[in-house]
Amino acid sequence: MSIELSIELITILMFGSLFILLGLGLPVAFSCGTIGVIFTALLQGPSAINIIPTRVFGLMVNYLLAAIPLFIFMANILERSGLIADIYEMVYQWVGHLKGGVATATVGACTMMAAMVGVIGASEVTMGLIALPEMLKRKYDKYLACGSILAGGTLGILIPPSVMLIVYGMVDNSSIGQLYGGAFLPGFLLASLYAIYITIRCYINPQMGPPIPKEERLPLSGRIRLLLPLLPAGILIFLVLGTIFIGIAAPTEAAGVGATGAIIIAILQGRLKWKGIVEAAENTLKSSAMVLWTMFGANIFVALYVMVGGGQFVTNLLVGSGLSRWVILWIMQFILIFLGCFIDWVGIIMLTIPIFGPIIRQLGFDPIWFGVLFAVNLQMSFLTPPFGYALFYLKGVAPPEVTTTDIWRSAAPFLGLQFIGLVLCMIFPEIILIVPKLFYRG
Amino acid sequence: MKGLRTFMMAVNKTNIFVGKMMVYVTLMAVGIITFEVVMRYLFNMPTNWGHESMTLLFAIYYCVAAGYAHYYRAHVRVDVFYSTRSPRTRAYLDIIGAFFFFLFNILFLYTCWNFYWASQTYNAGATIFGIEILGELSFTDWQPPYYPVKFMMVLGGFLLLLQGVVWLIRDIHFAVTGREFE
Numbered sequence: 001m002s003i004e005l006s007i008e009l010i011t012i013l014m015f016g017s018l019f020i021l022l023g024l025g026l027p028v029a030f031s032c033g034t035i036g037v038i039f040t041a042l043l044q045g046p047s048a049i050n051i052i053p054t055r056v057f058g059l060m061v062n063y064l065l066a067a068i069p070l071f072i073f074m075a076n077i078l079e080r081s082g083l084i085a086d087i088y089e090m091v092y093q094w095v096g097h098l099k100g101g102v103a104t105a106t107v108g109a110c111t112m113m114a115a116m117v118g119v120i121g122a123s124e125v126t127m128g129l130i131a132l133p134e135m136l137k138r139k140y141d142k143y144l145a146c147g148s149i150l151a152g153g154t155l156g157i158l159i160p161p162s163v164m165l166i167v168y169g170m171v172d173n174s175s176i177g178q179l180y181g182g183a184f185l186p187g188f189l190l191a192s193l194y195a196i197y198i199t200i201r202c203y204i205n206p207q208m209g210p211p212i213p214k215e216e217r218l219p220l221s222g223r224i225r226l227l228l229p230l231l232p233a234g235i236l237i238f239l240v241l242g243t244i245f246i247g248i249a250a251p252t253e254a255a256g257v258g259a260t261g262a263i264i265i266a267i268l269q270g271r272l273k274w275k276g277i278v279e280a281a282e283n284t285l286k287s288s289a290m291v292l293w294t295m296f297g298a299n300i301f302v303a304l305y306v307m308v309g310g311g312q313f314v315t316n317l318l319v320g321s322g323l324s325r326w327v328i329l330w331i332m333q334f335i336l337i338f339l340g341c342f343i344d345w346v347g348i349i350m351l352t353i354p355i356f357g358p359i360i361r362q363l364g365f366d367p368i369w370f371g372v373l374f375a376v377n378l379q380m381s382f383l384t385p386p387f388g389y390a391l392f393y394l395k396g397v398a399p400p401e402v403t404t405t406d407i408w409r410s411a412a413p414f415l416g417l418q419f420i421g422l423v424l425c426m427i428f429p430e431i432i433l434i435v436p437k438l439f440y441r442g
Numbered sequence: 443m444k445g446l447r448t449f450m451m452a453v454n455k456t457n458i459f460v461g462k463m464m465v466y467v468t469l470m471a472v473g474i475i476t477f478e479v480v481m482r483y484l485f486n487m488p489t490n491w492g493h494e495s496m497t498l499l500f501a502i503y504y505c506v507a508a509g510y511a512h513y514y515r516a517h518v519r520v521d522v523f524y525s526t527r528s529p530r531t532r533a534y535l536d537i538i539g540a541f542f543f544f545l546f547n548i549l550f551l552y553t554c555w556n557f558y559w560a561s562q563t564y565n566a567g568a569t570i571f572g573i574e575i576l577g578e579l580s581f582t583d584w585q586p587p588y589y590p591v592k593f594m595m596v597l598g599g600f601l602l603l604l605q606g607v608v609w610l611i612r613d614i615h616f617a618v619t620g621r622e623f624e
Contacts, residue, residue: 021539021542023524024524024535025521025523025536027519029517030517033550034542034546037546037549038545052553053553053554053592053595057595060505060595062497063493063497066471066497066500069468069471070472070475073468252496253478253479256471256475256476257475259476277465281465285461285503286507287516289507289508289511289516289517290511290517293517387521
């Protein structure tokens with residue numbers, strides 16, 4: 001007992017009703033799940049819905065996905081360990097004498113943190129709490145101040161270890177090690193673009209970011225002493241990234257060891273109590289449940305859509321249109337930018353990659369290259385209103401005089417920089433591909 | 443009203459309690475994977491249960507956390523139309539959304555029950571002290587039974603359902619009276 005519909009009609013009905021439910025404010029997980037269940041019953045018969053627990057169970061017991069709560073937990077521990085503040089203090093003393101130096105220091109500290117954490121929350125929140133008041137006190141331009149935190153913190157989910165690339169690799173069946181290798185240079189490219197932009201703006205108009213006065217700057221010996229906190233940071237980066245890159249540990253193992261390392265370092269430094277661990281674990285539970293249930297729901301939706309021929313339909317529509325493969329690639333990028341304004345990154349990966357992945361291969365593009373381009377593109381999704389995680393996090397910790405509109409406005413120039421970064425990665429694929437080629441031969 | 447309030451408090455407390463339990467599950471999983479890595483790479487003595495037990499712990503963790511996350515309204519929404527409405531309009535929207543939420547939740551619960559029950563009653567030929575026992579086993583070397591984890595899907599779906607009912611009551615109360623349910 002099932003009904004026959006043309007794939008065009010199915011596409012319109014499924015996505016149309018999904019957007020209505022999302023618009024009602026029903027969580028993404030349940031919106032996708034509901035539409036997925038209803039259409040499974042309609043198109044494949046009521047008993048077909050018994051396939052759903054099998055799909056969910058497959059995700060639940062996926063070994064790679066266990067890296068998600070582990071990385072989130074590690075970031076939550078680091079957020080409470082004061083390590084981020086140490087790194088910030090160090091970079092601040094080293095580059096603070098430059099014009100716009102505090103904002104540059106913020107980007108620098110976020111970049112270093114990004115090599116330890118795979119999510120954006122830890123850096124956004126900590127920098128919002130320490131760097132933002134500091135910059136406002138020093139009469140920095142508030143748009144520049146907020147923008148540097150928004151853009152810098154977002155690097156956390158691009159520079160390896162990245163939770164986004166784990167989900168991507170799992171959905172696309174591509175090597176997470178290679179994706180990590182590919183994301184390295186684009187991450188540093190974006191960080192450099194931010195730093196250069198801040199410095200140029202502040203040299204043109206020194207009012208925007210005055211340097212810290214000479215008398216507040218530590219002598220060289222003091223600055224060298226500040227390098228000390230880099231030691232635990234270095235150990236953690238080795239534990240997590242080193243083990244993945246040398247190829248001795250899977251991301252899940254690296255995440256677990258990284259979490260243990262973060263706890264031990266924080267406890268040895270006397271900065272973490274039992275209460276902090278409990279708080280970190282509870283926050284991890286909320287974030288992980290959200291990520292995983294969005295995956296469950298979106299998987300129910302998209303697996304059905306692909307099964308009834310939706311993937312083939314979109315492929316024929318795009319590939320059969322006679323457009324050049326670069327135009328098709330750009331169409332995909334704009335679809336991603338558009339979705340990034342409204343849906344979170346998990347939903348976007350789950351809904352688009354099962355459809356885009358095969359198209360990319362059919363067009364002869366490198367899947368690893370596309371995966372990293374995807375991650376660079378989704379950097380923008382964190383900064384695009386109305387729905388951008390970075391905006392929420394910063395608003396949550398910013399002083400009351402910084403309004404939501406201020407934060408939205410401050411994101412604009414950095415969105416432009418991210419777009420430039422995306423274009424550069426497309427024109428010069430080597431930015432992405434050189435590291436995987438060096439490290440992963442054959 | 444008093445019974446309703448007791449019910450709602452009980453549901454909230456249950457989900458918060460489940461969340462607290464998951465703190466220990468997190469630490470256990472972190473401990474297991476670290477132990478496994480140390481045994482494997484430092485002592486060259488990998489276990490046959492480390493990876494799988496950690497994965498299964500996290501499987502339980504995701505399932506039962508659904509209600510906990512819903513209690514905090516942590517399940518991510520699309521904030522285009524919804525977040526700019528007044529609280530009362532949002533309550534009405536949530537009531538409409540609840541219809542679809544329950545549709546999904548109840549079907550999820552029903553199919554998960556079938557899924558669990560098939561696993562529980564499956565004859566994998568396992569024996570304890572020579573007595574045959576039922577229940578599906580994992581195909582790995584370690585062979586843990588799967589059905590307890592599958593039961594957690596039923597439990598998780600049920601906790602989510604209860605929390606959904608609590609939110610629906612609160613939303614209806616707010617939509618009708620314009621006040622929070624005390």
